[in-house]
Amino acid sequence: MxxxxxxxxxxxxxxxxxxxxxxxxxxxxxxxxxxxxxxxxxxxxxxxxxxxxxxxxxxxxxxxxxxxxxxxxxxxxxxxxxxxxxLAPFLVEQRNALHRAESAFSVLIEQYRDTAVQSAGGVVEVVTGTKQVAHRFHQLQHGAQRELLVFLVGAPVAVPRADTDLSERTVLDRGVDFRVVAARDYFDGPDVARDMREAITAGLELRLVDSLPLKMVVSDRERAMVPLDVAGSGAEPSAIVVHRSGLLTALVHLFETEWAQARPLHTTSTGIHAEPKADQQPTTGELEVLALLLAGFSDRRAASQLGLSIRTVERRTRRLMDLAGADSRLQLGWHAARAGWL
Missing domain, CATH: 1.10.10.10 (Winged helix-like DNA-binding domain superfamily/Winged helix DNA-binding domain)
Structure with missing residues (x-):
């Protein structure tokens, strides 16, 4: 202590x-x-x-x-x-030492920017190799002071999920604003949903999209890392680290665009679930089907009651589940009650 x-x-x-x-x-x-x-x-x-x-x-x-x-x-x-x-003088000295270290850190960054050649070499670093890519990833995460923006796509290549989870907890403990947009295929791995549920509980903001164009991590809007290797190519992992530039601004804009369109994920006793998009609400006909299904009607009885074909009832039910981000009708009922659809 x-x-x-x-x-x-x-x-x-x-x-x-x-x-x-x-x-x-x-x-x-x-x-x-x-x-x-x-x-x-x-x-x-x-x-x-x-x-x-x-x-x-x-x-x-x-x-x-x-x-x-x-x-x-x-x-x-x-x-x-x-x-x-x-102990007060010791605490003051440690604070002063930290302040001196932060000042030196800022000076070195500015010196690097001033002396770097204003070309692709000064804006973009190429990192090659599993160990080097993982090291730069952790540098970006642990170096964040204010904000982390992350795209998660598919299975990890250079950084194991266990290491990523540990980094996330460390960042959240420091009070960094941590926002993540995840593609659906990211949740295909074992225990991913459980780990993300724990991260959400700890303060991570997570949203879901069907697909993303790339993996990415942006640290304090000062630096970003994007993989270069193509998934499944068998090539050695590599990535580019982008420093403050128009390219970095474009990556941040891409994140904010995907974030605005993605569905927020929240935790419940049964797992992680997506909220329906704010600009998409059920139609009157879909709500009629929903009301009968929640009342215990089968698809066939609901179709007969409403004068519809079974296929139409199934199509409307499927769209309701898509709007709610539900994987079962039980989850659909929970989301319908939470969203006030009925």
């Missing part, structure tokens, strides 16, 4: 041991932590200099005993300085 503030494991062990008691000597702390008494004495001296502890009791015993005999220094008792006072 305290390593994040710049303290080492031994210092944290001593600090934690002292926190559980009003005062303690180096000899007592050595017994509690398993660290040698001489090392404890050195750590306490450093912590006293840093203001983390203070001397609570200084005995009159002189440090003149024979080798191996406990000296007066080992009987000096220490107490913790209140954490709100002692």
């Amino acid at each position: 305290l390593e994040a503030l710049g303290l080492g494991p031994a210092e944290e062990a001593v600090y934690t041991a002292l926190m559980a008691q009003p005062t303690a000597s180096a000899h007592e702390l050595a017994r509690q932590t398993g660290i040698a008494a001489a090392e404890i004495a050195r750590i306490l001296a450093d912590m006293e200099t840093s203001g983390l502890v203070s001397v609570a009791d200084q005995p009159d015993r002189k440090e003149s005993g024979p080798a191996g005999q406990q000296t007066g220094a080992q009987f000096v008792r220490y107490r913790l300085t209140p954490p709100s006072v002692a």
